[in-house]
Amino acid sequence: MGECRYKRVLLKLSGESFCEPGEFGINGATLESIAERVIEVCRMGPQVAIVVGAGNILRGETFSRTSHIPRNTADYMGMLATIINACALQETLEKMGQPTRVLSAIEVAAMCEPFIRRRALHHLEGGRVTILAGGTGNPFFTTDTCAALRASELDADLLIKATKVDGVYSDDPKKNPQARLFDRISYAEVLQQGLRIMDHAAISLCRDNGIPIIVLNIFRKGNIAKAICGDPIGTVIGPA
Ligand SMILES: Nc1ncnc2c1ncn2[C@@H]1O[C@H](COP(=O)(O)OP(=O)(O)OP(=O)(O)O)[C@@H](O)[C@H]1O
Numbered sequence: 001m002g003e004c005r006y007k008r009v010l011l012k013l014s015g016e017s018f019c020e021p022g023e024f025g026i027n028g029a030t031l032e033s034i035a036e037r038v039i040e041v042c043r044m045g046p047q048v049a050i051v052v053g054a055g056n057i058l059r060g061e062t063f064s065r066t067s068h069i070p071r072n073t074a075d076y077m078g079m080l081a082t083i084i085n086a087c088a089l090q091e092t093l094e095k096m097g098q099p100t101r102v103l104s105a106i107e108v109a110a111m112c113e114p115f116i117r118r119r120a121l122h123h124l125e126g127g128r129v130t131i132l133a134g135g136t137g138n139p140f141f142t143t144d145t146c147a148a149l150r151a152s153e154l155d156a157d158l159l160i161k162a163t164k165v166d167g168v169y170s171d172d173p174k175k176n177p178q179a180r181l182f183d184r185i186s187y188a189e190v191l192q193q194g195l196r197i198m199d200h201a202a203i204s205l206c207r208d209n210g211i212p213i214i215v216l217n218i219f220r221k222g223n224i225a226k227a228i229c230g231d232p233i234g235t236v237i238g239p240a
């Protein structure tokens, strides 16, 4: 394995990486294997901030569409679910010896610190994995947009979207088995072709702030480490 090319990395972990494929909730063994990957990256030297999703527990848009719960409340429930995932990840990383902090955009004073940019920077500079929970704190957003926002605020050199597919495809690979995997694609092409790997707000924010994105499969061991060494893996989204 080569050397880390980045000083500060923001890792977006899909909520679904906390459970077995097709299941819900948090699977202890799956979480331990994700934490091992995070620690492997930390040992390579970069400062690591993590934004956690909550697709393993609740997505506001789907929940409001399929129940009587209004979208605003469903989205707040989704943001609370990211705090549950963040606390589970924190305990797992710390059990393995990695210092961490959880900072949340929604205040849950008994469990975590509030998100304050300067405090997040202080923790990163102190070598703590800084887990950013509670999304943006606003409904009608997603944790992808939150990841792009925090990467911009914290001057991250790279945003890694760690998900359950191998990268960006010409179409949703779960629906179209003929979809082609890109090794590289521009921000503009993702937006123009309407590719739904991430929200377009997230892509636009990264484009405007010059932050490259690598989309990769979290379930394949060594993928994140390869990404931060600049080895070819997943799909790089960057300038044309
Ligand atoms: N063009 C595309 N290329 C790759 N994946 C795509 C594309 N269009 C849609 N997808 C879908 O996007 C999904 C990736 O997003 P993911 O499910 O990880 O969601 P998330 O909202 O980031 O995380 P969470 O699980 O926390 O909700 C893939 O499972 C894939 O089916």
Ligand SMILES: O=c1ccn([C@@H]2O[C@H](COP(=O)(O)O)[C@@H](O)[C@H]2O)c(=O)[nH]1
Pocket (backbone or CB within 6 Å): 015, 052, 053, 054, 055, 058, 059, 060, 061, 074, 075, 076, 077, 078, 079, 082, 134, 135, 136, 137, 138, 139, 140, 141, 142, 143, 144, 146
């Ligand atoms: O800024 C935000 C971030 C998230 N939400 C809600 O949380 C869930 C879970 O996040 P995912 O990105 O889908 O994993 C999301 O569906 C929203 O309901 C939010 O409201 N604001």
